Amino acid sequence: MSVDLVEVHGDLFHPIWLRDNCLCLECRHAWTFWKTVDISRFSERSSIIKEVDLNQESLVVLWDEEPGHRSVFPLEWLSAHAYGRQQISPRLVHDHALWDAATWTDTSPPSHALADCASDGGTWAEDLARNGFVFLDGAAEDSVENFASRIGPLQPTEFGRSIAVQATPEANHPVKSGNELTPHTDFSTYLNVAPLLQFMLFIKNDAVGGDSILVDGFMVAEHFRKDHPDHFERLTMTPINFQQVYPDWEYFLARRRSIIEVDRSGNIEGVFFHHSHTCNWDLPPEEVGAFYEAYFLFFDYLRNPDFQLRRHTPAGRCIALQNGRILHGRAPYDPSSGGRTLIDSYVPWEYFEARLRYRQFNGFYPAAGKKYSGSGLGARVI
CATH class of the missing domain: 3.30.2020.30 (NE0471 N-terminal domain-like)
Structure with a gap:
């Protein structure tokens, strides 16, 4: 035939x-x-x-x-x-629930006891995939690291397997001060790594101020596309240079990527923004002014309180977030008023997606070996 x-x-x-x-x-x-x-x-x-x-x-x-x-x-x-x-896509397609500040006015953000979470998925993972973040309570440094490493290998950074973030008098890094940190994504900007699943574990948080800030970059990008389609296209089509210099280690890290990444159908796949690390644009000089207009306006959207979830994060709570969709920051705080220490660790987001994909599709291959019994329905051949 x-x-x-x-x-x-x-x-x-x-x-x-x-x-x-x-x-x-x-x-x-x-x-x-x-x-x-x-x-x-x-x-x-x-x-x-x-x-x-x-x-x-x-x-x-x-x-x-x-x-x-x-x-x-x-x-x-x-x-x-x-x-x-x-x-089936290299990037698992989730049913995203886009959100802004008003979403959490009458609804509590998703939270789960870490001890009740399985590393291969479950309700916590569905919440994370849907909202881009989830709170994990009852957490400690060893339990979070063990949990993360069961999802996938921890992503090494220039600071090691994990990063302790706390204000110190001799701090030589803005993160280790009490200064405000505007919404941003982490290592996916200036390191050539995939989007990351980030675990932000708060060991201590007694300082005055320092509320955690989360922003749904996909929601912001969709509003930005609707309100300013030309600016949106400019941010998707213009690769920009992100860079990080470490004089102590003699590192000059650099990566080029667009702030907003979309697939061939125009679906938003990633939002990567860190104003402190942006450097240069791949543009003719006469187009730089128009790019800055789009860039600054998008930055204004990210800083708009209407798009921000702001919460005090107590000790023992871990924020797990999709770094590449959710931007995070913090309000300023007074280091002399109390301690504020968090531990950051990362797993490539691909491994989290791979867990979900396996749970969804692993039955296909064993099912192929089932005994066949013809039905007479007939498939159409052309």
């Missing part, structure tokens, strides 16, 4: 793609699900379908090969991998 395309519930699949993606354990490694069959080595590079059938759960294809071969594709798997529309 010479078949150009196979249609399953409105989705079209090419026979070569179906044969290449056979899920059976003759074509896949049983543990890793790696492909173990290279169809480019077949004598006939165009895969020929002998018979095709559709039941309530699967598409079944019999191939005209010697020896014969059968492929079973769960319908959910086909739907998730259908090309030409939304499918």
